[in-house]
Amino acid sequence: MQIKPGHIYNTDKSKLVLIIDKLKNNRFKFVPLIKNSSQGLLIEELKASAIIKEVSAINSAEIKTEVLKLDYGRLDEILRQLVKYDAGIYFQNTKEKAKSRYIPAAGKIIGESELMNMIDASLDMWLTTGRFNDKFEKELAKFLGARHALTVNSGSSANLLALSALTSHKLKNKRLRPNDEVITVAAGFPTTVNPIIQNGLIPVFIDVDLKTFGVKTDQIEESITQKTKAVFVAHTLGNPFDIDKILNICRRHNLWLIEDNCDALGSEYKGKYTGTFGHIGTMSFYPAHHITMGEGGAVVTNDAVLFDILASMRDWGRDCYCPSGKDNTCGKRFEQQHGRLPFGYDHKYVYAHPGYNFKITDWQAAIGLSQLKKLPDFIKKRQTNFALLKSEFKKFEKYFILPEATKKSNPSWFGFWLTLKENVNFSKKELVDFLEKNGIGTRNLFAGNILRQPVFVDDEIKIRIRNSGILISSDLKEEHYALLPNTDAIMKRSFWIGLWPRISESEIKYISSKINEFI
Numbered sequence: 001m002q003i004k005p006g007h008i009y010n011t012d013k014s015k016l017v018l019i020i021d022k023l024k025n026n027r028f029k030f031v032p033l034i035k036n037s038s039q040g041l042l043i044e045e046l047k048a049s050a051i052i053k054e055v056s057a058i059n060s061a062e063i064k065t066e067v068l069k070l071d072y073g074r075l076d077e078i079l080r081q082l083v084k085y086d087a088g089i090y091f092q093n094t095k096e097k098a099k100s101r102y103i104p105a106a107g108k109i110i111g112e113s114e115l116m117n118m119i120d121a122s123l124d125m126w127l128t129t130g131r132f133n134d135k136f137e138k139e140l141a142k143f144l145g146a147r148h149a150l151t152v153n154s155g156s157s158a159n160l161l162a163l164s165a166l167t168s169h170k171l172k173n174k175r176l177r178p179n180d181e182v183i184t185v186a187a188g189f190p191t192t193v194n195p196i197i198q199n200g201l202i203p204v205f206i207d208v209d210l211k212t213f214g215v216k217t218d219q220i221e222e223s224i225t226q227k228t229k230a231v232f233v234a235h236t237l238g239n240p241f242d243i244d245k246i247l248n249i250c251r252r253h254n255l256w257l258i259e260d261n262c263d264a265l266g267s268e269y270k271g272k273y274t275g276t277f278g279h280i281g282t283m284s285f286y287p288a289h290h291i292t293m294g295e296g297g298a299v300v301t302n303d304a305v306l307f308d309i310l311a312s313m314r315d316w317g318r319d320c321y322c323p324s325g326k327d328n329t330c331g332k333r334f335e336q337q338h339g340r341l342p343f344g345y346d347h348k349y350v351y352a353h354p355g356y357n358f359k360i361t362d363w364q365a366a367i368g369l370s371q372l373k374k375l376p377d378f379i380k381k382r383q384t385n386f387a388l389l390k391s392e393f394k395k396f397e398k399y400f401i402l403p404e405a406t407k408k409s410n411p412s413w414f415g416f417w418l419t420l421k422e423n424v425n426f427s428k429k430e431l432v433d434f435l436e437k438n439g440i441g442t443r444n445l446f447a448g449n450i451l452r453q454p455v456f457v458d459d460e461i462k463i464r465i466r467n468s469g470i471l472i473s474s475d476l477k478e479e480h481y482a483l484l485p486n487t488d489a490i491m492k493r494s495f496w497i498g499l500w501p502r503i504s505e506s507e508i509k510y511i512s513s514k515i516n517e518f519i
């Protein structure tokens, strides 16, 4: 009898075995099965992994009759379980044990379930975006209560895609045109601002509030001109900006609103998740963020037209909406007139936009799916840590302006920022150096005042500041920076420390004790 992997046999001891590999000297690796199991039951037993542990070898002479050949799907499932079982042993004995004493400002929490999903995605050998991504997009949209979510390969790509979408010809007279203006802030991450420049638009910078780090809404209206078409701002470090006020202004002035929600996944405003109020919201899944997939991001929208534009621009600018690996879902692949192409030109290769390729792989989505399940717990822990930090730091209020949640909001905090009061007798650098030396990670509010960065100082970028006329970035003088005093204050006097879920209460007490020691 020829003994083959994937087949189930009876042994001379009346045991049922599933052969999984051929070894040397007529020996076979097998998984023992419970006698009389139906195929369905076999899988359930194997999932319990108790049986998988008993993988051992048997001589061919002990194998008597063949019972059945396992179908491909079931064999696939069993062999996956075996691979994962070994990976679990690896994980529990290596990664779980590696802990450091440093308290980073941000970090990822990935565990065995992420590894298992990565293995599943690897065993699929699908490589590009696929079943895990479909599920992730659906679940992200469901979590946020948004109609549509589309993954992209970073938060920066999400921002670029979101703003580029607003330049689409499909939006007719509402589309953004070169030299149109977009209101934003200089205190934040560069890739909130860069897409404005990359699309040939003009960023108009307004100041931020020192308690909430949110955009100063009272400066929006004074900054609006005939050319102003959009507001593109972030919920900085997880704290929602004043959404009611901004939505109201946007409605009255017919402006698009993009929420950069990269630092605020899970933040709520009036009981609804941020990122779902504006026309488009963006997310980042870089390891420092609320959930991660290594590199990754997403755009969300409730608008069907914007969704089609975003999907087209994410996927090379194509007109066709067939998912990866599928053809002719509309049934008219060769039956339409497009542009000035010959009639019936393959719809798969018809392009409606100057698009990108921002798609993610299924490995990334697989990690993301596992992370999404943990998100509610992550959010709670960030909120608990914020509350602990806030109560610890109350005693230092003489020295620092402490963060404050925006009214009507429940932030899913990204970091705990501290702004040195003007009159303190130590510098930000002295304190940050001290904390880092004592194993406490710190971060700036990213670019600080982006207008002072080489990207603006060394280049001639057209900008406006509040109600100024057009300025050239390389020509800016101190009098211009002075129009954004809080932005400069944040650059000079603010930094943030971590509150991500791995940070414990005792670490928070340690941080507080070190600040006490320094002061």
Ligand SMILES: Cc1ncc(COP(=O)(O)O)c(C=O)c1O
Pocket: 154, 155, 156, 157, 159, 188, 189, 191, 192, 234, 260, 262, 263, 284, 285, 286, 296, 297
């Ligand atoms: C507010 C904000 N927007 C955008 C990004 C960019 O995200 P990514 O690093 O995924 O490109 C970041 C990154 O931290 C960010 O903080």
